[in-house]
Amino acid sequence: MREYPLSGLFMLADRNLRNRPARTIAVAATFAVIAASLFSAQYLMSGARQSLDNGLNRMGADLMIVPAEYATSGEDALLTGRPTTFFFQDGGFETIADIPGVARASPELFIGTLYGQACCAGPIQLIAIDPAHDFTISSWLKENPSVIMGKDDIIVGSAIAGDIGSDLRFYGHTFHIAGRLDRTGLSGVDMAVFTRIEDAYTMADESGIKAARKLSIPKGMVSAVLVRVSPGSDPQTVSGEIMNRVPGTKAISRAGLSGTVSERLKTTASLLYGSALVVTAVTIPLLGCVAVLIASERRRETAILRGLGASQSFVRNLFITESVLLTLAGACTGIGTAALFLVAFGDFIAISLKIPFTMPPAGSILTSMGVALCLPVISGIIATLYPAVQVSRADPYTVIREAGI
């Protein structure tokens, strides 16, 4: 059982750290880098996954079927909101809807708008839905019964400017904002405008007269088919069956999108995790050496403490407490700085990396903080343990005689 109060350990440790500010700051800064790298990597990964989940849950689909040659554009449209326009034969929709394991299928038209829209800095994605089959916007409408999506009404993503009730013009056609979706962090949803297919056709018909450039939507074509898989069916199997039955298509799945996001984050995450590991790998032996030097430098002090009644465990724990305080201070500083940076520039980072991003849930942030705190602290303890044990076992009498105490 510990025979001394912890307050004494903390007081002495605190004094020792404050007394050597340059060394304290240098070591703490190293651990700040480790913690900041770890926290940033986890925060970005967690934010991307959370955002993808939010967005895909909003879409309500397990698969998005697109023409094979537009698979990348389709993924980009979803993940980054980069507008794209492509079509394929509507015949595919009927076939897809009949495939076993497909619970619901909904055709959609993807139309990239022109520059110069009032709502946005550049072109955005207009997604035309078929109300008879749709389960993305219709499920949202069910959750928001006060919103009715009638003729020329649009539901806008959270990043689209314009008040509910105001008008927006695309290809010269005036639409009326009926509702706004909550932010998901998935640009393909947040930066999209949802309209009805019949209004899109009207818009295309009028565009020859009203718009700077005519929009052509070939009749009987769709851009994508969203698929919700029956309970118990494997999305992977269903997607394989769809690609078999409707040649020239490609299924974009949740897992596939996650893979794409992970791939895009790979370099950044590798860089962050790698730097954290490299710095840790360098720091542990370095801190060990510093701890040995400190232990040697403080043999006189520890001998005095032993002479005055400090046990070996007190001396050992004093060194370890200093290490824990030092690494904690460094890690907290690193995490705090990284958190501020990520909150301020998270969206910019996401755009640069072409990944969806939203603030991760509190539990996930706390877990990331915990991991980012633990590694430096454990590293610090490992590095200090040996010198701490050695100095605690040193014969105080010999030191007292040598140091002329």
Next chain:
Amino acid sequence: MIEVRGIRKTFGTGDSAVHAVDHALFTVDDGDFTLILGRSGSGKSTLLALIAGLIRPTEGSILINGTDIGTAADTRMAHLRARTMGFVFQFSGLIPTLTALENVLVPTLFLRDAPGNRERAMFLLGKVGVAGRAHAYPGTLSSGEMKRVAIARALINDPAILIADEPTGDLDTDTEAEIMALFRELNRGGITIVMVTHNPDLIPCATNVYRMERGTLKKVPAGPACSSNPPGGPASVNTGDRV
């Protein structure tokens, strides 16, 4: 009570073995002021370290109030040092990063139920005459002031035994006299003192005097002043243990 039972401390082995303390045998009763004289290298500091439990004897045993400190576990020994003994090092041994007041409080950090506290520390600093320097760092104190702070530190946990290793060795004559007067007062207050010195002028202060030569201890008659001023008599000073 300290019972030293035929202890020997040997450093090295074989032909190079040195008996720093060779079969020392003596007893220090409660309230005694025991002086151990000897030249440098005679083994007196080693004997003191053995009594303080900083090193263990090669042979023999030392009992402090019945506890054999030669076999006591480190934790038990450390507790005994913190609670029962006060140690005054030869060169004060203050921790440079702590103020005088904080240095005095250091022994309280090792005990859950330490009798010492901030008020008592201030009282003791006042008692040794350096209350005005309580917040000064050791680097700004004179040798005499540092020694006084070290004595206050040794007394903070109200110890029964005060062990001092040449406490006046590096002091001028006046300060030495003041420090010795302080030790005498403490002894009169009931504290058992075991002091190592090379200064024979201090013999009149002691009740028991031993001379150490090449590790061997010999009893020397105590000075006349001691017999006329017995320790444990009417206390002219207290150590503030009621603070």
